[in-house]
Amino acid sequence: MTLGFVLLVHTAFDRAEQVARYFAANGCPVVVHVDGKVRPRLFQQFRDRLADEPLIRFSRRTRVEWGTWSIVRATQMASARLLKDFPDVRHVFLASGSCLPLRPVAELRDYLDAHPETDFIESVTTDHVTWTVDGLEEERFTLRFPFSWRRHRRLFDAYVAVQRRLGLKRRIPPGVSPHLGSQWWCLTRRTLDSILTAPDRAAIDSYFSKVWIPDESYFQSLTRRYSTQVESRPLTLSKFDVHGKPHIFYDDHQPLLERSDCFVARKIWPRAEGLYATFLDDNRTATRRAEPNPGKIDRVFSKANERRGQGRPGLYSQARFPAPGFENGLTCARYNVFSGLDQLFEDFGSWLSGRLGGRVHGHLYAPDRAEFAGGETVMNGCLSDSAALRDYRPTQFLSNLLWSTRGERQTFLFGPGDAQDVVPFIARDPNATIVAVSGAWAVPLSASNADFDTVKAEAARLQRAELVFLRTLRTPGVAARVHQWTLADFLADPPERLRAVMDEMSGPGPRRLTDLPAMRDTRGIPDFLFRLRNGGVKPLVMGNFDSNGTIADRGPAAQRHAG
Known part of the structure; x- marks a missing residue:
C-alpha cells in the first residue's frame, strides 16, 4: 500500500463512485471530500453506497468556492485524514471526481516506486508563468483578496484598485518562495506531512487565505520549501481553453488520451460511457509503458483553442460578432x-x-x-x-x-x-x-x-x-x-x-x-x-x-x- 488518493467531489457522484471503487479495488486507499454545498441527503446517499469499501473514507466537509482558500482547506482536511488513517501510504495523488485513470494503477504504482523521493507538482516562479488567463501573477501574492471574484466582481476589482492606488503590499512570510502551477499533484508523504505539520502553518495559512486562487500556489510554493526532489510537472492531463476553463474530454477523445501516456486525465464528461468503460477495465490490452508526455497532443489543443477563439475564416457566430478589425477574415473565399x-x-x-x-x-x-x-x-x-x-x-x-x-x-x-x-x-x-x-x-x-x-x-x-x-x-x-x-x-x-x-x-x-x-x-x-x-x-x-x-x-x- 504505497499510493493513496484524495478525491475532491461536488457533482456526478455516480462517476466519482466508479473511480473511487476502481482505486480501492487496486489496493489504494481513498479519502473523499464532498463539497459542503451538496445537500445532506445527497451526501449521505453517496456515503452509504461506499460504506462497504474499507479503503474508502470521508473527510470533514467545507463549502468550496472557486478561487478561494476553501479549496486548499478541503484538500488539507482530506490529506490529513489519509496520512493519519493509512500510515503505509508513501505517495498521495490529488484528483477530482471528474478525473479518470488512463493507465492501470499498477503502472502508476510502479512508476512512483521508481521515483520514491520525487514530488510531481507543477511549480514555477511568477517570472516564468505564461499561461495565466485574465488574471494576476505577482500581485496575487502582494495584494489581499478577501472578496470572491465570481460572486462579488465589483468589490473584487474595486479593492484591487484601492490597494494599487495606495501602494499597499503584503509581506511574504519568511522561507516562502511564491510559485504557481496546476492544482493537481502527486506528493510524497514526507513533503505533504511537512506542509501540514509545519510549526508556522497558522501564519502560512493566514497569508495564503488572502492570496488569489491559492490552490494554484499553496502546495506549489510550500513543496519548494520542504521537498528534496521536485519534478515540475503533474501526472494528470488537463488542458485549458482560451478563457482558462478546462477542456472537457468526450468519447471521441480516446485516441488523444491514450497518446498522452498520462496516468490520469480531467475533466471527463460524466456521460462519456466509452471512456469510463475502456479506462476502468484493467483487462484491456496493455499499452507501452512510456513517460507521461502531454506535449504529444498539445498541437491538437492549440489548434482547438485557435479555432474556438478565432473561428474559421469568413464564418461568424450567430451568438456574437467580433469587433471590427478582430475578425478572422471578413469572408471565406475570393x-x-x-x-x-x-x-x-x-x-x-x-x-x-x-x-x-x-x-x-x-x-x-x-x-x-x-x-x-x-x-x-x-x-x-x-x-x-x-x-x-x-x-x-x-x-x-x-x-x-x-x-x-x-x-x-x-x-x-x-x-x-x-x-x-x-x-x-x-x-x-x-x-x-x-x-x-x-x-x-x-x-x-x-x-x-x-x-x-x-x-x-x-x-x-x-x-x-x-x-x-x-x-x-x-x-x-x-x-x-x-x-x-x-x-x-x-x-x-x-x-x-x-x-x-x-x-x-x-x-x-x-x-x-x-x-x-x-x-x-x-x-x-x-x-x-x-x-x-x-x-x-x-x-x-x-x-x-x-x-x-x-x-x-x-x-x-x-x-x-x-x-
Missing part, C-alpha cells in the same frame, strides 16, 4: 465585383460566366431584389432574394453567400444605383477583387428618351453615390485588389484593360481579347456630358473628354471602340 462594365457591354454577365466560370450574379444589391444567377429566388444556405432581408445585414448577406457556396468562385455586378452600405466592407476585404469603370452609368442615360430634367437629376444622384464609392476605394486600409478607370480611360483600349483583369482572375490568356461582347454605342457621351455641364451638373467621374463635344484623342483603339 470573389469579384464588377462596377460599370455591364453599362458598357451588352450581356456582360453571360460573357463573364463563359470567361471565368463559377457563378456570375447580377446586381446583388439592386434596390428591388438580389439578382441571383439564373434568376434564382433562393440561394445556397436559404438566402432569400428579399431586399429587406439583405439590407438588414448587408455584410452578413455577402459573407453568408460566400460561405454557402465555398468551392465555387462568386462574381457579381455593382453600381452607384445599388445599396451602398456594403462598400466599406468589400473595400477592406482582401478576398475581394474590384473592377470599376467610373461614370459608365452615363452610357445608358445618354441614350434615354426621358425628360432631360429627370435625366439630369438621376445623373446627379448616381454621381454623388459614385464619388463616395471612389473615395472609399482610396481610403487607408483598403485591402481589396482594385482595378479602376474612368470612362474615358477605359474607352481608350477596352481589350487591354480587361485582359489584365482576366489574367489576374483566371490566369494568363491570349495577348489580346478578341471575343469581347458587343459594346453599347458611346458616340453620344461627349455631347451628353456637355449638356450635363451646361445644365448645372458638372461631370466629375467620367474622365477627360474633348470640350468641343468629341472624345479626347487617345489613339486608334479609342476611336474604334467608341464607335
Whole structure:
C-alpha cells in the first residue's frame, strides 16, 4: 500500500463512485471530500453506497468556492485524514471526481516506486508563468483578496484598485518562495506531512487565505520549501481553453488520451460511457509503458483553442460578432465585383460566366431584389432574394453567400444605383477583387428618351453615390485588389484593360481579347456630358473628354471602340 488518493467531489457522484471503487479495488486507499454545498441527503446517499469499501473514507466537509482558500482547506482536511488513517501510504495523488485513470494503477504504482523521493507538482516562479488567463501573477501574492471574484466582481476589482492606488503590499512570510502551477499533484508523504505539520502553518495559512486562487500556489510554493526532489510537472492531463476553463474530454477523445501516456486525465464528461468503460477495465490490452508526455497532443489543443477563439475564416457566430478589425477574415473565399462594365457591354454577365466560370450574379444589391444567377429566388444556405432581408445585414448577406457556396468562385455586378452600405466592407476585404469603370452609368442615360430634367437629376444622384464609392476605394486600409478607370480611360483600349483583369482572375490568356461582347454605342457621351455641364451638373467621374463635344484623342483603339 504505497499510493493513496484524495478525491475532491461536488457533482456526478455516480462517476466519482466508479473511480473511487476502481482505486480501492487496486489496493489504494481513498479519502473523499464532498463539497459542503451538496445537500445532506445527497451526501449521505453517496456515503452509504461506499460504506462497504474499507479503503474508502470521508473527510470533514467545507463549502468550496472557486478561487478561494476553501479549496486548499478541503484538500488539507482530506490529506490529513489519509496520512493519519493509512500510515503505509508513501505517495498521495490529488484528483477530482471528474478525473479518470488512463493507465492501470499498477503502472502508476510502479512508476512512483521508481521515483520514491520525487514530488510531481507543477511549480514555477511568477517570472516564468505564461499561461495565466485574465488574471494576476505577482500581485496575487502582494495584494489581499478577501472578496470572491465570481460572486462579488465589483468589490473584487474595486479593492484591487484601492490597494494599487495606495501602494499597499503584503509581506511574504519568511522561507516562502511564491510559485504557481496546476492544482493537481502527486506528493510524497514526507513533503505533504511537512506542509501540514509545519510549526508556522497558522501564519502560512493566514497569508495564503488572502492570496488569489491559492490552490494554484499553496502546495506549489510550500513543496519548494520542504521537498528534496521536485519534478515540475503533474501526472494528470488537463488542458485549458482560451478563457482558462478546462477542456472537457468526450468519447471521441480516446485516441488523444491514450497518446498522452498520462496516468490520469480531467475533466471527463460524466456521460462519456466509452471512456469510463475502456479506462476502468484493467483487462484491456496493455499499452507501452512510456513517460507521461502531454506535449504529444498539445498541437491538437492549440489548434482547438485557435479555432474556438478565432473561428474559421469568413464564418461568424450567430451568438456574437467580433469587433471590427478582430475578425478572422471578413469572408471565406475570393470573389469579384464588377462596377460599370455591364453599362458598357451588352450581356456582360453571360460573357463573364463563359470567361471565368463559377457563378456570375447580377446586381446583388439592386434596390428591388438580389439578382441571383439564373434568376434564382433562393440561394445556397436559404438566402432569400428579399431586399429587406439583405439590407438588414448587408455584410452578413455577402459573407453568408460566400460561405454557402465555398468551392465555387462568386462574381457579381455593382453600381452607384445599388445599396451602398456594403462598400466599406468589400473595400477592406482582401478576398475581394474590384473592377470599376467610373461614370459608365452615363452610357445608358445618354441614350434615354426621358425628360432631360429627370435625366439630369438621376445623373446627379448616381454621381454623388459614385464619388463616395471612389473615395472609399482610396481610403487607408483598403485591402481589396482594385482595378479602376474612368470612362474615358477605359474607352481608350477596352481589350487591354480587361485582359489584365482576366489574367489576374483566371490566369494568363491570349495577348489580346478578341471575343469581347458587343459594346453599347458611346458616340453620344461627349455631347451628353456637355449638356450635363451646361445644365448645372458638372461631370466629375467620367474622365477627360474633348470640350468641343468629341472624345479626347487617345489613339486608334479609342476611336474604334467608341464607335
